[in-house]
Amino acid sequence: MHISRNRRGFALPTAILVIGILSISIAAGFTLLNAERRGVDDQQAQVSAFVLAQHGLETFFVKRDSLGFTSRPPAAKEGPIRIMLKGGYADVQLDLVRPPVGSLAGLYVVRSRGTQTKGAINGIPAGVRTVAQYAAWEPATMEVMAGWTALTGIRKNGASGSFLGVDACGDSAAIAGVAVPVIPGFNRPETADSTEYLGTTVNDAAREVEIDWAGIVAGTAIAPDYVIPPDAVPSFADTTFYPVIYMASSGSVGTSALNHGRGLLIVRGDLDTGSGATFNWKGIVLVGGDLTGNGNNNINGAIVSALNAKLGQTVPINTVNGTKTYQYNSCEVAKSLMSLGALVPLQNTWVDNWVEY
Amino acid sequence: MKQLVRSRRGMSIAELLIGMVILAIVGMGLTRVMSSQARYFDHQKTSNLARAVSRGPLNRVVSDLRMVEAAGGVMSASASAVTMRVPYAIGVVCGAGPNNTYTHISLLPVDSAMYSGLGYSGYAWRGGDGVYHYVDDNTTKEVGTLSVCNAAQVTSLTAEGARIIRIMPKLDAAATVGTPVFLYRKIRYSFASSTSVPGTIGLFRTRIEDNFSEELSAPYDASAKFRFYVGSNLVAQAAPPSNLATLRGLEMNMTGLSERTPTGATQKKKAPFVTAVFFKNRLN
Numbered sequence: 001m002h003i004s005r006n007r008r009g010f011a012l013p014t015a016i017l018v019i020g021i022l023s024i025s026i027a028a029g030f031t032l033l034n035a036e037r038r039g040v041d042d043q044q045a046q047v048s049a050f051v052l053a054q055h056g057l058e059t060f061f062v063k064r065d066s067l068g069f070t071s072r073p074p075a076a077k078e079g080p081i082r083i084m085l086k087g088g089y090a091d092v093q094l095d096l097v098r099p100p101v102g103s104l105a106g107l108y109v110v111r112s113r114g115t116q117t118k119g120a121i122n123g124i125p126a127g128v129r130t131v132a133q134y135a136a137w138e139p140a141t142m143e144v145m146a147g148w149t150a151l152t153g154i155r156k157n158g159a160s161g162s163f164l165g166v167d168a169c170g171d172s173a174a175i176a177g178v179a180v181p182v183i184p185g186f187n188r189p190e191t192a193d194s195t196e197y198l199g200t201t202v203n204d205a206a207r208e209v210e211i212d213w214a215g216i217v218a219g220t221a222i223a224p225d226y227v228i229p230p231d232a233v234p235s236f237a238d239t240t241f242y243p244v245i246y247m248a249s250s251g252s253v254g255t256s257a258l259n260h261g262r263g264l265l266i267v268r269g270d271l272d273t274g275s276g277a278t279f280n281w282k283g284i285v286l287v288g289g290d291l292t293g294n295g296n297n298n299i300n301g302a303i304v305s306a307l308n309a310k311l312g313q314t315v316p317i318n319t320v321n322g323t324k325t326y327q328y329n330s331c332e333v334a335k336s337l338m339s340l341g342a343l344v345p346l347q348n349t350w351v352d353n354w355v356e357y
Numbered sequence: 358m359k360q361l362v363r364s365r366r367g368m369s370i371a372e373l374l375i376g377m378v379i380l381a382i383v384g385m386g387l388t389r390v391m392s393s394q395a396r397y398f399d400h401q402k403t404s405n406l407a408r409a410v411s412r413g414p415l416n417r418v419v420s421d422l423r424m425v426e427a428a429g430g431v432m433s434a435s436a437s438a439v440t441m442r443v444p445y446a447i448g449v450v451c452g453a454g455p456n457n458t459y460t461h462i463s464l465l466p467v468d469s470a471m472y473s474g475l476g477y478s479g480y481a482w483r484g485g486d487g488v489y490h491y492v493d494d495n496t497t498k499e500v501g502t503l504s505v506c507n508a509a510q511v512t513s514l515t516a517e518g519a520r521i522i523r524i525m526p527k528l529d530a531a532a533t534v535g536t537p538v539f540l541y542r543k544i545r546y547s548f549a550s551s552t553s554v555p556g557t558i559g560l561f562r563t564r565i566e567d568n569f570s571e572e573l574s575a576p577y578d579a580s581a582k583f584r585f586y587v588g589s590n591l592v593a594q595a596a597p598p599s600n601l602a603t604l605r606g607l608e609m610n611m612t613g614l615s616e617r618t619p620t621g622a623t624q625k626k627k628a629p630f631v632t633a634v635f636f637k638n639r640l641n
Binding site for chain 2: 014021025028036039043096348349353355
């Protein structure tokens with residue numbers, strides 16, 4: 001009887017060996033590639049996070065209002081707000097370092113924490129980096145020539161009263177008590193610290209005073225907090241409240257709620273401080289027409305009147321009756337302009353070693 | 358019944374020879390594959406290592422150099438070494454305090470490892486024009502008093518790790534409340550002969566105050582060097598400017614090498630690597 005039996009070959013073991021060797025080679029290749037990729041990803045994540053953080057910081061400085069922070073000057077703390085960016089996001093936060101003091105700007109620190117999301121590997125922490133920079137709330141500036149700058153001159157009735165250019169705040173140099181053109185001038189120079197002449201004529205004075213009155217009247221230069229009418233006079237119970245108030249026409253303020261107030265008061269027409277009444281104001285008073293100082297006046301800050309002369313209009317001479325005090329005060333001027341300022345990054349104060357990093 | 362006992366037939370000499378030839382051919386192929394794979398991986402690995410040489414110290418270098426203040430931060434510069442005043446903590450002046458002998462500073466929160474590192478060299482305060490005034494001072498800073506900052510209405514982020522320090526003697530009278538101040542270390546970065554991989558170039562970081570030097574990475578190609586961005590020029594120049602205050606950044610040529618020559622090659626693997634760091638604290 002014949003028994004047929006196949007002999008065993010070696011093709012299968014050889015094939016398994018080849019497959020095994022190739023598999024090991026491929027696995028080693030992947031391992032090498034993975035290590036390289038991880039290294040590159042880490043570098044990329046750090047760079048991306050840094051770029052996102054810096055982008056967030058700069059966005060906050062240029063688009064603070066658009067991000068919903070409209071407080072002027074900024075509140076003690078703003079944010080954090082998440083700014084979505086391509087490839088990730090930035091969490092930006094502002095903290096008050098020092099409030100405005102006198103005429104000094106308020107100081108803040110803005111930090112931005114960038115987080116990379118695009119390309120992040122699952123299970124691996126996202127790339128994160130924080131940058132920060134100091135910023136100052138710079139009030140708008142105004143060239144104050146005198147305690148009272150009157151483009152059409154001042155006629156003072158009576159010998160009493162004070163027009164003082166010495167800074168009541170004490171941190172700025174003294175200026176003139178009164179600034180007027182030679183014609184019609186100021187008839188009682190003895191009541192002022194000193195008198196500065198803004199050229200010979202009203203037109204000369206109008207050129208000297210560089211306030212954008214046309215822009216203010218048109219509503220393009222300053223955005224008032226209150227326009228009276230239709231707005232009611234705000235409460236001044238909060239002594240840190242320095243609003244911008246625009247009176248659309250002439251007015252007598254001595255008997256109104258505006259007779260004790262603060263801030264930047266803009267009067268489009270004439271201003272009568274009210275006979276027999278009191279007008280106490282801390283800040284800046286800008287008057288388009290003539291200012292008639294009746295009653296008991298005590299203005300701490302700066303006054304500029306007859307600004308309609310800059311529009312080519314004829315404005316009568318300003319008149320002051322009786323005892324008054326018009327005192328230059330640089331701190332009150334600065335406070336009045338505070339809300340018209342801007343958040344400005346302080347150059348040379350950038351850091352990227354915030355503790356979160 | 359007759360039992361059938363049949364042994365398997367053996368291979369003939371011809372079969373054996375044919376089998377051995379086939380096995381030899383297959384074996385040669387396998388050996389060649391393995392050998393070329395091994396060489397390929399060796400090349401890849403050495404290339405990776407060469408690239409890692411350049412990447413390794415980048416974080417450290419960039420973190421130090423980015424915060425350098427352009428106008429007064431660079432002390433000396435050449436193609437092989439730059440010495441800088443590297444800021445590591447920034448804050449603002451709070452005031453002199455009750456005894457009127459110190460200036461108290463409220464610092465921003467800063468990484469504790471960076472703050473506690475050795476090598477404090479001095480401080481600089483920012484004038485109203487934005488220009489820093491450097492004061493070399495190797496006295497360790499003392500812990501300041503929070504109440505001095507509170508009295509000056511300076512809010513300190515102490516809950517987030519901010520520190521209050523005090524400096525003696527007092528800062529210049531012009532450094533009033535709110536004036537920014539930073540602490541700095543003098544650091545030298547240099548390309549020099551490597552100690553860890555002899556015969557090559559290494560990147561060293563040296564603290565000037567105690568002359569402590571550490572080799573951050575090696576080996577680099579002999580072409581490793583610094584180049585200099587001056588003013589608003591878009592291209593780095595080889596020589597440092599005569600006025601170092603005009604320096605705005607550094608280009609670093611950090612071509613890395615593998616530590617050994619890969620199998621089958623005649624020279625070490627090179628990984629060309631050029632990067633740049635620009636100073637973020639600058640007025641123009």
